[in-house]
Amino acid sequence: AEDGDPNILTLPPWTTSLGQPVAARPYGLPSQYEKGLQRRESPGLTRMSQVSVAFTPLQGLFGIITPSGLHFERHHQGWSDIDPSKHRLMVHGTDDGFVKQPKVYTVDDILRLPPVSRMHFIECGANTGMEWGNVAVPTVQYSHGMLSCSEFTGVPLRLILEDCGIDWKKAKYVLAEGADGSSMTRTIPIELVQSDEVLVAYGQNGEMLRPENGYPLRLVVPGVQGVSWVKWLRRIEVGDKPWATKDEAIHYIDLMPDGQHRQYTSTQECKSVITTPSGGQILLDKGFYNISGLAWSGRGKVKQVDVSTDGGINWRRARIEGPVNSKCLTRFNIDWVWDGKPAILQSRAMDETGYVQPSYGQLRAVRGTKSIYHNNAIQSWKVAESGEVSNVQVL
Template sequence: MGGKAKTDPVVPGRVRAAPENFLSADDIAAVSSGRRDVLRRGFAAALGLGGAVAASTIPAQARADDPDIVDLPPWSTSLGLPVAATPYGMPSRYERNLVRRQSPGLTQVGAASVAFTPLQGSFGIITPSGLHFERHHQGWMDIDPKRHRFMINGSLPGMVARPMVFTIDDLMRLPSVSRMHFLECGANTGMEWGNVAVPTVQYTHGMVSCSEFTGVELRLLLDICGADLSRGTFVLAEGADGSSMTRTIPMDLVRSGEVLVAYGQNGEMLRPENGYPLRLVVPGVQGVSWVKWLRRIELGDRPWGAKDESIHYVDLMPDGQHRQYTSIQEVKSVITTPSGGQALVGQGFHAISGLAWSGRGAVRRVDVSVDGGRNWREATLQQPVLPKCLTRFVLPWSWTGERAILQARATDETGHVQPTYRQLRAVRGTRSIYHNNAIQSWLVDPSGEVSNVQTA
């Protein structure tokens, strides 16, 4: 299917963009001198052909009345549905295209797979809970919260003075905090390490989402249990699902109060696919450490070398060594509009818009290039700009039909600048799978079609 962007079928009342140069200089002169028949011929031709010239070249007199205005639509002439017709509100049925999707062939079994967030349609920085990406190792469960327990104990006697059990009731009674953070899988963009592999930003970058999480600081719970943090220098988090997944959590983030034992997401309880009723929140760190269905925290004096920190989630370096405990999601950004697999609806004004984030703190700036990285302009960062949270950037752009290569490059508050593929591969090769934070390139073809490319 190598075809170019198929333009929309003719929709009544929609003023179609006309093909380039469909008015010759002579035609324009004729129009200027009052011969509108030329224009009408041209407009008819444009309708037949599809294509793109600024619609504003067509004077208002030539437009037909819009039937969606003059023939009143049913929603203006009938009674709407009552309140609570849908007790839990759902998106409009016209938005059904924007859903979580799997990448065909990436995995063979749905219970150990990934469903990507549709970033191509996202606004702002918060991911609707129902669109938060999914990554499960052994399927997901909808756990009865009344039967869920959370335990804290120590690896060695005395490390935790009072090993304790908490119910969800207990945890929800404690003082809580609510914070917005991104959650990115360490393997996000992993398919693109060697070459372009997938068509859209949903599949290149859709293992990042961002929510407001509500919960209790883990350090508070450790304190209640009498944890000895001079002896216990690492923390193990463990899930209650079949995989009972374990990860070693860095103590610095526990001490700083950033690590949360969370039950809330975007104002409601966590979704089952995201760990209901309890998950760990480890800001700035890859998603695998945000253990879902959290049942236990263990305090210990060495890292645990769990399956997901010695066999998976290890980054293969060119010398054949695996980097272990690579946790921080480093500075990264991607343009979401326009992005791969899209076609611009017409020439003229477009806002280039995308997302930037860093596991080391707040995004300081984002630069955008439309010429493949030769020249850059600083984008505007939309508020709020929060640490370890998605940040939305925008840059106005007028597209006049030229070929363009769009790139975004983020810099975080530590001064760390997002690398190019060349810079990244020079150090880490192409087989790491994890932690690909290279600058993404989108090629805009003169037809308006946008595709995923990598520059040399």
């Protein structure tokens, strides 16, 4: 350092020569120095990678939008890159009374209809599912990374159903079915469709959906657990009773402490998590840190986020960064001066309905410890004197 910083004193090649030409990479890629930021599969979580999850690296993202290449993936039977010219969306009723004119749409037909673009989070109901009984995974990528947020573009399902002459008085539910081998099928209540929130989407962050995320068509069901966001959408059926398909009668139901199963718990309740500092990271020295995280609610907008650095004894109001959209990720930040002593970092979100994210003690009192789905408890990260950050649970 006495001789001066060579990174300033010696001119590097990028200052003394021509750089790369335009369109050297017709579709851009991140810097080679950002290779560590990747979707990751949890080792040993499932027997096959076709029936598995790859988690979003929340610890390395800024703002609220998930880059499409880092959007989490959850497949029941693997993904395919479907030829859009061969893909069809069929819309019909359980019997003749539900829609006047059943129709088959091509992707081009859907692209001709008037679109809307909206930012929403998608969270798998199983997000944080490994942590019901105890700490199970080391990082926020594995504990909360079945969560992503995009700007989706598509056609309100209401419009398509009206195009088929739906009888709104008779219709109570729709069934959505995917074109993959898992025949993913989910019942959606008609009120969600009538509210205009449910989209038949083809766009994600300004371009067509990625194959992993449902190209060329997927259902977007804001606020509802990810499983209902049927990918590779090929069929919509209109009826008046829930279908109780395998994906809603056997899977995606919550085991309660008395051994009973709770069914059709679809809404993702208000939740938040600190993404930096978070498990697996190391604080280099005492001093100033920006604590940053994400908050979201399936019931609307995030209203407030409080942060504790002493395991929940004292709370301070975090700064919420705009835009604050309904059923969308919301970024929060707060200043923190670390004194070098052990600390426990937590965030607690409240949504516009007044619902407050529960502690593990509160959640377990109602839900027990044996469930998989809908764990929205307050997450705790312990900062050791060494600066190492680890996953802990505080009741």
